[in-house]
Amino acid sequence: MVRSNVGSQCYQKRLTLMSRCYYLSIFLVFWSFIVSAQAKAAYYPLAQQISSENGLSQNVVLALEEDNYGRIWVGTQDGLNLINNNELLVFRRDQAEHRLSGTVITDLTLDQQGRLWVASDVGLDYIDTTTLESHVITLNQSISHMLLHTEQTIFYLSSQKLYQFQINTGQVQEVKLPELFQIINTLGSYDEQHLLLIGPNGFGVLNLSTGDVTPLQPDIPAGTYKASTISAERIWISQMEQGLYSCNLQGLDCRTYSKANQKLPTNNIAQIYQQDTALFLATDKGIGRLDLITDKLEWIYPHSQNNAYQASRIARNLIPAKSGDIFVGTFNGLYRIPNTYKEVQAFNTGIGGYPSNQLAVNKVMLNGQERLVIAQPDKLTLWTLDASILRLYREYDYPQGFVPTNLFVDGGDIYLSSLTNNNLILTPHNGAFTSLEERFAQLGNVQLFNMNQPQEDIRVFHLLTSMKVYQQRQNKWQLLWEKPFLTGSATAEYWQGRLYVASYQNGLMSASMDNDWQKPQQWQQHHGLGIAINLFAQKDKLYVLTANLGLFQVDSSSPISITQVSSRDKLASQTLVCAIRDHNGQLILSSHKGLVIFDSQQESLIYLSSLQGTHEQEFSQFSCGTLNNVPYFAGERGLTLVFDSQAIKSPAPQITWTHLDVDGLTYRLGSSGTGKLTAPEFIRLHFVATPSDLPKQASYRYRIKSLSDEWVELKSSFIPMINLRPGSYQVELESRDFSGRSSPIALATLEIAPGFWESSLAISLYIFIGLVVIALLVSHRIKADRSLLALEVEKNRHQQDYSRKLEHEVQIRTNELAQKKEEAEEANTAKTRFIAAASHDLKHPIGLIRLQLEQIEDNKLSYKINTSLSFLEQLVSSIVELSRLDARVLVPQISSFDLGIFIAKVAEEHLTLAQSFRLNLMTDIKSDVWVASDSLLLRRVIDNILSNAIKISDPDTSVSLSVCQERQHAVIEVIDQGPGMTQQMQAELFTPFKRWTSRYQGSGLGLSVVKGIADLLGISLSIRSTLGEGTQFTLKLPLIDKPTFSHIEDEAAIFHLGIVEDDYEQLNHLCSSLMVRGIKVSGYRHAISLLQDKTAIFDAILSDIDIGTEQDGLAYLVEYRQRLTDAKPLIYMSGNPEAGLRIPSQTDLFFFSKPLKLGKLMWLLNQSKRK
Incomplete structure (x- = not known):
């Protein structure tokens, strides 16, 4: 039997495995059709x-x-x-x-x-x-929002209020604001004494000294501001469905960026973040970067390229990291968009201004590429020009205290000069700084203005008052000669075998390198030369740039002559500082009026900056050069790159399709850009652009018309295509120049034929394999059915054995639980009896003290003792009541009564207490509201809640008590204006001995008793409280119909009460106290005496249980009750609280603990009189 069972199980496993393989094969067949029908979108970095x-x-x-x-x-x-x-x-x-x-x-x-x-x-x-x-x-x-205003002050918003936090002292102070700025969205630092406030009602400037707010009225629509940021110069705000707005700090010069004016492709902007001259935007179309100089938007991460990053539609925050990555926070986690470069400025509008000032610029050949070197005040940076985008390549931090003034490039080294006479040499490969004076002996710590390299082995240094020339001999630089007469900033060029030096104080000087420079040739202003500022040398021409007479050309024929090449009305009125020729041979000059192209043949000027409408702007660019054939100019006003503009024409590149990479194999492509393939998974379409060194091409982009009409930026020389379905595809390629103009330059056609696995033969093969698998499954199934019956019988037997075992385990666990329950009940009973016994030992002496208290004539002392005794009695009574509630021996005496009249009397009794606390007790009580409950226990609940409300309320406030009807319930509400409670305090409110205030004396048990009685009577008890505003208690009791009475006795009728008390002093005290209150009293020291008095007719009996006989008072009361024909109230009392646990559950007996409170007794007697 065991072998058969094991064999059947193995067979079932094989059968299950074959079934799964069949369904998997069917799934793969359909999945192949689905995959072949999809084409993957263009490549973008995956957002993590x-x-x-x-x-x-x-x-x-x-x-x-x-x-x-x-x-x-x-x-x-x-x-x-x-x-x-x-x-x-x-x-x-x-x-x-x-x-x-x-x-x-x-x-x-x-x-x-x-x-x-x-x-x-x-x-x-x-x-x-x-x-x-x-x-x-x-x-x-x-x-909700905070602002680090200074290093010692933080301002923050909380509950629509503004607060100031002092970091050193930890003090917090609320900043009062006018009604117009009660709601604030964003804070900004205007200056050290002012804050900028942005809210739905406008902008305002807060004076921190006076507290005054000056409103600003920006010319933008009012509405809900979704995101905002404040920079040192402008305020940026995005508005729901309206786009982006920008105003200066005075609320003026407002600009709009929206879909309407075509500055943004969308108006839905979720978050904005400003970094230098760029504004990063999280929109419903993706993450974009808005160039604040050119007002052009570049998509860093569009939605259409990655379905995994749809969450930026609900972006809450965005931050570009120092690493170049962009982090976007959403409702669906954090997204990290990788970026391998730091894009600084896309100079694609002709001329762009670099954001930093006081730049020294040059270029260096590093790792086979030209790099732009920029000496900024805080660091040295190297940049790569990629198409028209300047990208950061490396950064170098200066030695401590070093501030550069100029830089020069010598081969692969970078020379840095400084006003601190501490000139350095940086080797970019290892980032090491060395002293310039260590390499060039006798140079000294001097102010270095300029350096030239006229020959490979010659270096010329221009100092403050001299010029030094060094020559390299035996791998060491030695001073060749020095001339102290040169003053002012100078520049030198080695041209046609001679060294030319130009300075604004000495004009132009020239001599051969082997001349001792005792009598150099010199041209100054009296020779017709203007104030020489700079030199520009080419193979056949040497130009002298002057500050007052324009451009001069040097003729190297003997004798050397200088002629003016610009007429007085063209360049003579401009201060020329630098010149460069671009790749088209055009001469570009930098002057105080901007950048110009000078045509010497036509003597015409083309202001490049005038194309931007700013030709009057003074550029003052002191250094210039070319980087990847792109001219650059640098100086105090920043960096400017000059790309091809309308004045610089050059042909579009020619595209040659070279080959295809198909799934790792290379295929050649026809000259017309056509090819035919068989269903590949991955294709790279390669091309070559000629000429390859054209700088005007800002970028390439492509689109595959059969898949999408969207253009995709291309940053390499191939076009990726993934999982193309069979069909014909046209791949379009175009170039975009600096102005954003597109020029179609190539078209390729690809024919994708179906592969074998997509052919009809493959589909027939799939169907045949499926039918074979189904036939095998059916045959195996028939064989398996025979063994299944035997397996079912064996299975049933095992199930029966398991059921019997399980029933036995359940019985054992049930017995264990019953035993644990019995032990817990015994422990609970023991606890209750212990509490009752302890309370009895306390209450008996309290009763004797209270009887003697009336003998004391000192009212003040008597009041203090009476107050202490009352608190002690309340504590003992609360403990007893908790023990009775816990033991579930307290049986409510249910009767019908008008809740309005009942609560009105309770309010009247508490009026004196409220007045003693200087409170106004307000009532709103509806009459004719009938309920059925235990009036004594309900009185205890109301007394406790109302007295607590009176005691915790502040003077000169009010406490309200109301009774009303709400549908099928009677509702009692007690509302105070006390300190209120937090959620944590409300959760622990009914915990025994838990007190939240020390304003009045209490045991911490009252509300625990209230909760227990409410649960016993089936009363719904709820609390609503707010810290600092007060508390509301609500009790709900079921309503009943008003009962009908045959007659109502006069409340003033004489009431006859029989009292049994073996203690003579207490008996005498009770009798005298009740007689004063209009009660007829008959006192007995023995219960047997009351039973033998056949003539006495009592309206109620009050008896002590402990009467010193074999039978206690409870037994006599029960015996007396059996002789009565109508129900009379039978009341017993005891100093032992445990006696309350012995009340027969089916009787109408009442229990009072000693010392007896006459107020409660009189209330019960009055209730009996009404009945």
């Missing part, structure tokens, strides 16, 4: 999603910040995340090491000391980004 699935604490990203180490901090609705490369570190409230005060992280900002300030739903914390230590501050305020 960081979400809760791969370590993020929560997916809703609310804040982003980057620290000084290039790490990204991500604030979510559940903690703060630190992203360091591929590692994640989470900061939360519930953590011991990396702990924060809040859970929801709403804003992040980094100060100059490297501290990351974290705003959350409960306050403010900061993290030391060096040690990663967190410092919890906790202001108990939910912060």
